[in-house]
Amino acid sequence: MREALGEARAAEAAGEVPIGAVILFNNRIIARGQNRVLRDNDPTAHAEVVALRVAARAIGNYRLAGCTLVSTLEPCAMCAGAMIHARIDRLLFAADDLKAGAAGSVLDVLNHAALNHQMAIEHGLLAEESTALLREFFQRRR
Numbered sequence: 001m002r003e004a005l006g007e008a009r010a011a012e013a014a015g016e017v018p019i020g021a022v023i024l025f026n027n028r029i030i031a032r033g034q035n036r037v038l039r040d041n042d043p044t045a046h047a048e049v050v051a052l053r054v055a056a057r058a059i060g061n062y063r064l065a066g067c068t069l070v071s072t073l074e075p076c077a078m079c080a081g082a083m084i085h086a087r088i089d090r091l092l093f094a095a096d097d098l099k100a101g102a103a104g105s106v107l108d109v110l111n112h113a114a115l116n117h118q119m120a121i122e123h124g125l126l127a128e129e130s131t132a133l134l135r136e137f138f139q140r141r142r
């Protein structure tokens, strides 16, 4: 999660909303992603999707079975859907997103009863740090 927060800080330094993600396979980081929607003019360039693309290229497979995705913020519906397509095994996220979270806060896309793929989810690790990063970012922009 420290590594994901590092990605979030790098996003912030580039003027983006500070959200970061890393993907682990066999306890090793195989991909990093940071929010880059503004830089890339890409509404899908959320940290999680960016990291998923890098990881799939690294593994040479669009299925990321056995991988853990670590994100500083609860994933949105798009990212949750992408994680299901990738068959991510485990999701670890820091802060809940009460406005757009799709891992239970607003929607429950992950582990929806109708879906085959079930994912282990843990959250709350370094949540205060992640929330503070986002809060300070939006306060500065006002």
Ligand SMILES: [Zn+2]
Residues within 6 Å of the ligand: 046, 047, 048, 075, 076, 077, 078, 079, 080
């Ligand atoms: Zn997202």
